[in-house]
Amino acid sequence: MPANLSPEYKSAQDAFRRAREPPEKLECLREMLRTIPKHKGTEHLQADIKTRIKELTEELGGPRKGASRSGPELAIRPEGAAQIALIGPPNAGKSSLHARLTGSHAVAGPYPFATKFPLPGMLAYEDVQFQLVDLPPVSADYIEPWMAGTLQNADAVLLVVDLSDPDCVDELEAVERRLEEKKVSLLARIPGRTDTVLEVPPDGGSGGPPAENLEDPFRLRLPALLVASKADLYSDPEAELAAFRELAPDPFVSLAVSTETGRGIDDLGGALFELLEVVRVYSKMPHHPADMSRPFTLRRGGTVREVAQLVHRGLASELKFARVWGPSAEFDGQQVSGDHIVRDRDVVELHW
Ligand SMILES: Nc1nc2c(ncn2[C@@H]2O[C@H](COP(=O)(O)OP(=O)(O)O)[C@@H](O)[C@H]2O)c(=O)[nH]1
Ligand SMILES: [Mg+2]
Numbered sequence: 001m002p003a004n005l006s007p008e009y010k011s012a013q014d015a016f017r018r019a020r021e022p023p024e025k026l027e028c029l030r031e032m033l034r035t036i037p038k039h040k041g042t043e044h045l046q047a048d049i050k051t052r053i054k055e056l057t058e059e060l061g062g063p064r065k066g067a068s069r070s071g072p073e074l075a076i077r078p079e080g081a082a083q084i085a086l087i088g089p090p091n092a093g094k095s096s097l098h099a100r101l102t103g104s105h106a107v108a109g110p111y112p113f114a115t116k117f118p119l120p121g122m123l124a125y126e127d128v129q130f131q132l133v134d135l136p137p138v139s140a141d142y143i144e145p146w147m148a149g150t151l152q153n154a155d156a157v158l159l160v161v162d163l164s165d166p167d168c169v170d171e172l173e174a175v176e177r178r179l180e181e182k183k184v185s186l187l188a189r190i191p192g193r194t195d196t197v198l199e200v201p202p203d204g205g206s207g208g209p210p211a212e213n214l215e216d217p218f219r220l221r222l223p224a225l226l227v228a229s230k231a232d233l234y235s236d237p238e239a240e241l242a243a244f245r246e247l248a249p250d251p252f253v254s255l256a257v258s259t260e261t262g263r264g265i266d267d268l269g270g271a272l273f274e275l276l277e278v279v280r281v282y283s284k285m286p287h288h289p290a291d292m293s294r295p296f297t298l299r300r301g302g303t304v305r306e307v308a309q310l311v312h313r314g315l316a317s318e319l320k321f322a323r324v325w326g327p328s329a330e331f332d333g334q335q336v337s338g339d340h341i342v343r344d345r346d347v348v349e350l351h352w
Pocket of ligand 1: 088089090091092093094095096097107108109110111114115137229230231232233257258259260261
């Protein structure tokens with residue numbers, strides 16, 4: 001038996017990472033379990049896959065009969081161009097920000113743990129919608145056991161910190177440590193589309209390679225934006241933010257905002273658009289004007305084939321060619337193949 005992960009397994013794992021809808025994720029997980037080489041070196045991974053299958057099956061099956069847990073939804077179904085989780089220490093201003101950005105009635109309060117469950121809301125930026133999810137705080141002492149599960153659906157994180165809190169540097173560090181413990185890494189930008197999959201080195205015939213050498217498909221790598229809240233409390237928030245960044249040298253793009261004065265609030269949508277490398281594409285039928293009312297959204301580097309898949313599931317495999325107008329077209333109506341990389345505000349006419 002070859003020790004290396006099979007190409008079948010790798011493509012199932014890639015598909016899992018791309019999958020957004022829970023049923024699709026479940027399908028991919030089953031395929032991963034079916035195709036993973038069964039030897040000692042993959043035992044941990046096999047167990048992890050089985051756990052995820054069990055969790056997702058339960059999530060999709062709805063509340064179990066006689067289950068102890070009934071109550072608010074912990075997994076928020078993604079809507080819009082991306083799902084963004086608000087994360088930070090207690091009283092950082094997450095719920096106030098959520099209410100201000102989405103018009104939600106998120107409860108804010110000068111006491112910790114006012115927020116107990118995930119709360120979704122929509123933030124409009126130009127013609128794109130982002131789903132923001134308010135969450136309970138993360139601190140050195142506590143993280144909700146279900147938090148990592150909820151983050152499975154997130155595409156990015158708004159890391160909210162209150163610079164007026166004297167412990168904010170330590171608190172931010174604690175948040176990141178807590179997330180790391182749950183296999184959630186925060187990055188300054190979205191992970192590359194062509195992340196190399198680590199090969200399992202050939203095992204010498206006995207026992208298989210150590211599990212550490214396997215790339216962990218369940219490690220979440222989420223791009224994050226650092227939001228310094230309560231900017232109204234400072235005469236010079238930029239200087240305050242710069243001083244904070246000296247002490248907490250994270251690589252994240254940062255923004256000082258205030259829900260009291262509205263400072264920086266209008267910049268958040270654009271910052272998320274940049275962070276998530278969103279590309280909007282409008283679809284068009286032959287001999288008809290483009291539908292400019294609703295863009296399809298994908299990530300920078302996305303292709304015409306991916307657009308086809310968004311327009312209609314299964315269309316990608318039947319695509320013959322497309323015509324493009326806009327930033328990626330050399331001339332209006334240029335005929336291109338499925339591999340053509342689209343750009344923001346392209347109009348695409350699919351032929352199949
Ligand atoms: N001065 C000021 N206070 C704020 C701001 N945003 C939130 N707060 C206050 O900070 C406290 C905690 O806010 P909350 O949104 O509940 O924080 P959360 O625990 O992170 O959700 C509340 O008393 C808010 O009124 C802000 O921009 N400026
Ligand atoms: Mg809150």
